[in-house]
Each structure stands twice: as structure tokens, then as C-alpha cells.
Amino acid sequence: MTARADVIARGGIVASSHALAVSSGLEILRKGGTAFDAAIATSAVLAVVEPSSSHLGGDAFVITHRKRDRENLAFNGSGEAPHSAVRSSFTDHIPLHGYKSATVPGLVSTWFAIHEYGGSRPIAELLAPAIEYAEAGFPTNRVIARRVSAHATEFPELFKEMGIQAPLGAGDLVTQPNLARSLKAIAKEGRAGFYEGEIARRLIESTAGWFSAQDLRNHTTRVLPPLSINYRDHVIHGQPPPSQGMILMEELLIAQGFDLASATPAERIHLMVEAKKIAFADRNSLLGDPEKIEVGLEKLFSADSIANRRAQIDTARANNQPTRVNQEGNDTTYFLVADREGNALSWIQSVFHSFGASWAIPGTGIILNNRLTGFSLDSSSPNFIAPGARPAHTLNAWTATRSDGSLALVGGTPGANIQVQTNFQLVVNALDLKMSPQANVEAPRWQHLNRPFANDDVEDIRGVLQVENRNPYPVLAELKRRGHQLQELPAFGHGSSVQLLEVRPDGTYIAGSDPRSEGLAAGY
Numbered sequence: 001m002t003a004r005a006d007v008i009a010r011g012g013i014v015a016s017s018h019a020l021a022v023s024s025g026l027e028i029l030r031k032g033g034t035a036f037d038a039a040i041a042t043s044a045v046l047a048v049v050e051p052s053s054s055h056l057g058g059d060a061f062v063i064t065h066r067k068r069d070r071e072n073l074a075f076n077g078s079g080e081a082p083h084s085a086v087r088s089s090f091t092d093h094i095p096l097h098g099y100k101s102a103t104v105p106g107l108v109s110t111w112f113a114i115h116e117y118g119g120s121r122p123i124a125e126l127l128a129p130a131i132e133y134a135e136a137g138f139p140t141n142r143v144i145a146r147r148v149s150a151h152a153t154e155f156p157e158l159f160k161e162m163g164i165q166a167p168l169g170a171g172d173l174v175t176q177p178n179l180a181r182s183l184k185a186i187a188k189e190g191r192a193g194f195y196e197g198e199i200a201r202r203l204i205e206s207t208a209g210w211f212s213a214q215d216l217r218n219h220t221t222r223v224l225p226p227l228s229i230n231y232r233d234h235v236i237h238g239q240p241p242p243s244q245g246m247i248l249m250e251e252l253l254i255a256q257g258f259d260l261a262s263a264t265p266a267e268r269i270h271l272m273v274e275a276k277k278i279a280f281a282d283r284n285s286l287l288g289d290p291e292k293i294e295v296g297l298e299k300l301f302s303a304d305s306i307a308n309r310r311a312q313i314d315t316a317r318a319n320n321q322p323t324r325v326n327q328e329g330n331d332t333t334y335f336l337v338a339d340r341e342g343n344a345l346s347w348i349q350s351v352f353h354s355f356g357a358s359w360a361i362p363g364t365g366i367i368l369n370n371r372l373t374g375f376s377l378d379s380s381s382p383n384f385i386a387p388g389a390r391p392a393h394t395l396n397a398w399t400a401t402r403s404d405g406s407l408a409l410v411g412g413t414p415g416a417n418i419q420v421q422t423n424f425q426l427v428v429n430a431l432d433l434k435m436s437p438q439a440n441v442e443a444p445r446w447q448h449l450n451r452p453f454a455n456d457d458v459e460d461i462r463g464v465l466q467v468e469n470r471n472p473y474p475v476l477a478e479l480k481r482r483g484h485q486l487q488e489l490p491a492f493g494h495g496s497s498v499q500l501l502e503v504r505p506d507g508t509y510i511a512g513s514d515p516r517s518e519g520l521a522a523g524y
Contacts, residue, residue, distance in 0.1 A: 006438045007511040009523025014042060015499035015511050016335035017053075017414075017519035020138060021045040024129035025337055026522055028121065035339035036064070036118030037126055039347055040111045044130035046333050047107070048179065049138050051162065051355065052147040053333040053414070056182065056194070057102070057368035058351040060110040061239050061395040063226055066118065067342030070405035072237045073117070074226040077110030077349075078395070079103035081372060082215045083387045087379065094373045094385070097155075097358040099207045101370035103391065104219045107349055108186060108194040113221040118343060124187040131187065134180035134365075141518050142170040151355055158367070161360040179365030195219065203361045218388070229301065231256055231400075232431040234408055238398045241290045242383075245396035246297055247420040250279040252427060253306045254313070260432045265471065266478035267315075272428065273448050273465060273484065274313040276421055280450075282309075287392045288382035295382070318483035320463070332395065332414035336499050338509055344501070346397035346410045348419075398423055400431070407503045413514075415496040418447045422496045430502070437500040437512030444468040445494040468494055492516050 007013065012035070014025035025042035029035070039062075047055045054060075060077035081103055095101050115123060140148070145168040152159050152166030159166055163176050185193040193199065195216045203211050226237040227245055231252045239245030254275040260268050286295055299305060313319075332350035350369070351357075357368040374391035376383045383392040394416045400409035409430055413422045422445060429440040446467045465484040467476060470491050480486050497517030502510040511521035 002442060002515045004438055004442070004513070004515055006436055007513070007521040007523050009509050010507065011340050011524040012038070013338045013501055013509045013511050013521060013523040014038060014335065015501065015513050015519070015521035016042060016046065017333055017497045017517045018046060018049050018141070019518070019520055020049050020133065021335065022520055022522050026524060027129065028126065029339055030524060031121070033121045033126070034118050034341070035337045035343040035345055036114050037121045038339065039337045039345045040114060040119065040123070041126045041129055042335050042337060043107070043111065043347060043349060044127050044183065045133060046335065046349065048130045048133045048176065050144060050333050051367060052144060052151070053351065054107070054349040055351050055356065055367040056108055057105045057361070057366045058349055058356060059106045059369060059371060059393070059395060060347065060349040061243055061393070061397055062110065062114065063237055063239065063346040063397045063399045064114070064118070065344045065399055065401070065407045067407070070401070072226055072228070072399065072401065074224055074239055075110055075113055076222040076224070076239065076243065077106035077113070078242060078390045078393050079106040079369070079371065080215070080219060080388050080390055081375065081385060082211045084210045085372060085385055085387055087377060087385060090377060092377070094375065094377065096353060096370055096373055099210060099357060099359050099368055101357045101372050102368040103371045104211070104215055105369065106219065106221060109191065109219055109221045112191040113223060114345075117223070123190065127183050127187045131180055131183045134176040134183060137173040137175035139171045140168055140174050143518055144168070145170050145172065147354060151358070155355070155358040158355065158358050158360055161362065162365055162367070176365050178363060182364045182366055199361065199364050199366065202363055206362045227297070229253055231427065233403060234400045234431060235403070236398060236400050236427060239396040241287055241295045241297070242390045243393045243396045244283050244287060244420060245398070246287065246300070247279040247283050248396060248398060248423050249301065250282060250306070251275045251420065251424045253301060254278060254310050255428065257307070257310045260428055266475045266482070269446055269467070269475070269479060270318070270482055270484070271313065271315065272424060273446065274319060276424065276448055277319055278309050278312060286382060288384070289390045292386065292389050293382050316482060320483060320485065332416070334397065334412040334414050334497070334499055336410045336412065336501050338410065338501060338503070342407065342507060344399065344407055344410050344503070346399050346412050348395050348397045348412055348414070350395055350414070394419060396420060396423070400427070406505065409503070410501040411499065413496040413498040418496055421447050422498060426498065426500060437502050437510050439512070441498040441500050441512040441514045444470040445496070447494060468492065
């Protein structure tokens with residue numbers, strides 16, 4: 001464990017992977033803004049100071065809790081495939097880089113959907129901190145300096161457009177004048193400043209019509225009820241399809257049939273990893289855009305279905321049947337916000353792979369996502385590429401409420417396909433093992449990856465269970481004995497950067513922030 005303590009406050013909380021985003025969100029809260037206001041400000045600053053992980057050309061998914069009526073909503077800010085994205089546009093794969101790897105950006109639309117729902121301050125005020133950091137500059141941290149330096153040689157035009165000189169060192173000042181102008185246009189013109197104005201025109205012209213005015217005009221952030229399941233006297237709220245939040249829900253439903261609190265650490269990890277494998281297999285066979293296909297979650301989550309899947313788990317032996325590999329981008333950022341009134345948001349945003357499409361809209365400083373690569377080119381897949389469809393999405397965030405509807409937990413993490421595994425551990429640690437938030441985020445973690453192990457052929461992948469080596473040797477030995485293909489990670493070598501909030505019944509906030517990142521939780 002580290003020397004970090006739980007952050008305890010009553011006025012409000014912001015927890016993020018970047019200190020400047022946290023301070024910007026807190027500033028809005030202290031000025032009397034709502035959690036919804038502070039979240040928009042935090043999101044915008046993250047797009048400026050963490051350009052490899054999220055940007056105005058990316059997506060966002062949010063779970064909200066409104067205290068006054070205890071309403072929980074899911075905001076799905078994923079973008080659609082443009083009209084040009086038909087199967088015949090590609091050969092045997094969708095390229096990882098360039099504008100043809102992108103969907104319509106959804107983050108900016110989500111700002112305005114959130115603002116309409118719960119905002120109280122002008123958008124221009126909320127974007128002011130981000131504009132200042134883009135225009136006047138900010139000192140980069142070690143993470144971003146390292147990512148820029150590693151990426152710049154391959155994509156020099158990207159960083160020229162962004163106004164960033166590479167290589168960078170920690171503390172070097174970064175200014176982004178083009179991005180500052182784009183943020184000012186959005187602050188002045190509103191949502192139309194992104195989807196219909198000069199930014200839209202430049203996107204359409206620079207992609208030779210790959211994106212059309214109609215593609216941008218038709219985009220909308222969907223606002224709908226979250227997926228909700230009962231777990232240990234709480235209700236867990238997560239992201240509906242096309243997010244793979246369904247995996248977290250299925251993992252928890254399967255796990256609910258086991259006494260995880262009384263299990264040994266090795267038994268608990270084994271059962272959870274096996275539940276993970278089943279849930280991912282269901283994801284691969286079912287998940288797509290629910291506006292295009294019938295996903296069938298009601299049937300999947302039925303008591304009979306869950307009991308059948310739970311019975312497939314061998315409590316003594318790992319299932320090492322070959323599995324398929326998913327496209328995994330892992331550059332994402334997660335944050336949470338709560339205000340004095342008890343409103344809270346669990347927010348995740350991303351450009352998918354590092355620097356997304358590695359392509360920026362000329363003259364705007366805006367990096368596009370490469371989320372189109374989340375589609376399948378196999379026409380038999382539920383996730384088959386089609387114009388206007390949204391790809392199966394790794395982004396998911398969650399909250400938990402008590403049986404009376406009051407908010408209990410807010411949590412999340414970046415990490416692509418690791419997200420739903422880390423979130424699974426966070427919920428179990430909180431509700432089964434009764435860990436405090438900081439102890440929870442610091443607890444040794446595992447991740448099961450669909451990657452070749454040892455001498456596996458790439459067509460016969462059994463998967464690798466990576467476990468932080470702070471787990472005692474007997475735990476690791478027992479997992480190996482049960483047949484898991486084990487790889488040890490350094491003490492804090494798990495890749496995710498978790499933020500977690502507990503809300504006591506009296507309204508006191510207790511937050512934890514992951515020492516595996518440079519972020520923090522702060523309150524007032």
C-alpha cells in the first residue's frame with residue numbers, strides 16, 4: 001500500500017487522472033456550479049492536457065445520478081459510422097490511422113446533452129479553463145511527455161497541427177493555439193459550432209466528403225435508462241449497448257451465486273476470471289448497435305440463463321479453451337464528480353488508441369478517434385460495419401445505489417477490455433469485502449488478456465492471467481495449480497487508473513484515486 005489516504009469531504013469531490021482537470025472541476029463547484037457543470041469543465045480540460053487519451057474528436061459515456069428525484073441516466077456519446085463506411089470501402093481490415101478509421105465525434109454533443117439536463121452555468125464559463133490551458137499553455141506531466149515523444153516521429157504532421165514540439169520532457173510548456181480557437185468557437189456558437197460551423201466544414205473538406213454535413217448533423221447523444229442489476233443489496237447501474245457494460249453486469253450476476261467474501265484470495269480470483277471469460281464470450285456473440293440489431297440482454301440476464309452460465313464454471317480448474325482476440329485500444333480517461341447537493345457523474349471519454357486516428361482536422365487542433373476499428377468486417381457479426389451504425393464499444397462507467405435509491409458508489413477506470421474486469425474487482429472489493437475507496441483502488445489487481453501465452457500459436461490463444469506480484473506467493477502458486485496461464489506484473493503494474501467514490505448515507509463523500517497514475521481525488 002502507498003501513503004495515500006481516503007479523501008473525505010461534504011461540499012463536493014472531483015477525482016481524475018490529471019491534477020489540472022481536478023482543480024478546474026473544483027473551481028466550478030466552489031463558484032456554485034452543479035456537478036454537471038463541473039464535469040463539462042473537467043472533460044474539456046482533459047481533452048487539452050491528455051491529448052493522447054481523449055479529445056474533442058472522441059467519444060464519451062456517462063452515468064448520472066440526480067439527487068432530488070434519485071434519477072439515474074446513461075448518456076451514450078458514441079459516434080456513428082459515416083455514410084462512406086461500407087464494407088466495400090475496405091479490404092481485409094479497417095486502418096488504425098487516418099480519418100477513415102474514425103466515427104462521428106460524440107464528446108462535444110455529450111457536453112451539451114449533460115448541460116441541458118443539469119447545467120446551471122454558461123458553457124463559455126465552463127470551457128474557460130480548457131481555453132486558458134490551450135492558449136496560454138500548461139506544463140506537461142511525465143505520462144503525456146512520454147507518449148508525445150514516442151508518437152511524434154511516426155506522425156509529425158499531427159503534432160505540427162497541434163502546435164506541439166517533440167520530444168517533450170516533464171514540465172515543458174505546451175500551447176495549442178488551433179485547439180484554443182476551436183474551443184472558443186464552441187463556447188460562442190454552442191453545439192452548432194462543432195457540428196455545423198467552421199469545424200464541420202473543415203472536416204468535410206479535408207476528408208474529401210468521407211464525412212458529410214448530414215453525418216455530422218444527424219449525430220445525437222442518446223440519453224436512456226442505464227442497465228441495472230441487483231447485487232448484494234445494491235443496484236449497479238451501467239452502460240447499455242453498444243457499450244460492453246453488459247459484461248460487467250453479467251460478471252456480477254454470475255458471481256452473485258458464490259460466497260466471494262468467504263473465499264480465499266485464490267478462489268475468489270479464479271471464480272471471477274472464469275466469470276469474465278463467459279461474459280466476454282457472450283459479448284462477442286451478441287453485442288452490436290441496439291438500434292440496428294436485437295442484442296437480447298433480457299434473455300441473457302434471466303435467472304435461468306445466468307444459472308446455466310454459472311454452472312459452466314469449474315470451481316477447481318481454469319477453462320483454457322482457445323478464444324479469439326479483440327481489437328484493443330487503451331488510451332482513455334475516466335473521472336468522477338459530485339456536488340454539495342448530492343448529484344454525481346461517472347464519466348469516461350476516449351479516442352480509442354493512443355492519439356486516436358493520429359490525424360487532426362486541419363486548422364482546428366482537434367484529433368479524431370479511431371473507433372471505426374471497433375467494427376467487424378464479417379457480415380455474420382452482430383457488430384458488422386454499416387453507415388449510421390455505432391460500433392461495439394469498450395467504454396463503460398458505473399454507479400451503485402442502495403435499495404432506497406440513494407447513491408452509494410461511483411467508479412470507473414480506463415483500460416479498453418480491462419475496464420470491465422477492473423470495475424468487476426472494484427464492486428466486489430466494495431460490496432463483498434467492504435474495502436474503503438483508497439484501499440480498494442490500491443488492492444492488488446488482475447487482468448485476463450486474450451493474448452498468446454508461451455508457445456501458443458496465434459490461432460490457438462488460451463489467454464494470459466496477469467496478476468500483480470503483491471499477491472502472496474501461495475496465491476500465485478494456487479492459481480497456477482488450477483491451470484491459469486500466469487504472468488506476474490510489478491507491484492503496481494496493472495495498467496488501469498481507477499477513481500472511486502463512496503457516498504455515506506449522511507452525504508459525506510469518501511474518495512480514492514489510483515497511485516498507478518498521476519491523478520488525484522480532491523474535495524472541499
